Amino acid sequence: ALRLKDNKVKIPLGRKVKAAFGIDSFFLLFPTNLDFKKIREIRILPRNRCFYVQWVYKLEPQQIELDKNKPDVIVELMSPSTASVDTNEKKRLYERTFRTQDYFVYNPFDRESLQGWHLGSNGRYEELTPDDRG
Numbered sequence: 499a500l501r502l503k504d505n506k507v508k509i510p511l512g513r514k515v516k517a518a519f520g521i522d523s524f525f526l527l528f529p530t531n532l533d534f535k536k537i538r539e540i541r542i543l544p545r546n547r548c549f550y551v552q553w554v555y556k557l558e559p560q561q562i563e564l565d566k567n568k569p570d571v572i573v574e575l576m577s578p579s580t581a582s583v584d585t586n587e588k589k590r591l592y593e594r595t596f597r598t599q600d601y602f603v604y605n606p607f608d609r610e611s612l613q614g615w616h617l618g619s620n621g622r623y624e625e626l627t628p629d630d631r632g
Contacts, residue, residue: 502534509540526551568596574603581605589615593623 500507506525516522528534532553539554572592576584584603592598597617605611615623 500537500540502528505530507534507540509542529553569598571600572596572598572602574601576603576605576611577607578605585613589623593617593621597621 500509505528507528508523508525510523511521526540532555536555537553538556541552541554543550543552574580574584574588581603589601589603592601593615599617600614601623602612602614604613614626616626618624
C-alpha cells in the first residue's frame with residue numbers, strides 16, 4: 499500500500515529493478531490540491547523522452563437538477579413547406595418560452611440545410627457556425 503509522508507509518496511520497485519540498478523524505490527511529491535485518501539491509482543507514463551505522473555482518484559457523484567418539463571435540445575426535421583415556421587415561430591417559442599439551450603433544424607433531403615442556435619447569456623439564440631469538422 500502506498501503511504502504519504504512529508505508530502506511524498508514512496509513508489510516501491512521490484513527485486514529485478516533493485517538487482518539491476520541498485521534501487522528499490524523512489525519518491526514522488528504529492529500535489530497539494532489533491533486529497534491522498536481519494537487516490538486509487540498512480541500511473542507513470544513515458545512521453546516525449548520524459549515521464550509524467552497521473553494521479554487517478556475517485557470522484558464523488560454529483561446530483562444534477564434537471565427541469566423535466568423543458569427539453570435541453572430540440573431537433574426539428576423540416577421540409578420546404580415547414581421551413582419558415584420552424585426557423586421563425588418555433589424558434590422564437592423555444593427561445594423565449596421553453597428557454598431551450600440548443601435548437602437545430604434539418605431538412606433530411608438537403609444535406610446543406612443544417613442550422614443550429616445556442617441560447618446565449620443574454621437569453622437570445624446565437625447562431626452556431628460550423629468549425630473545421632463541420
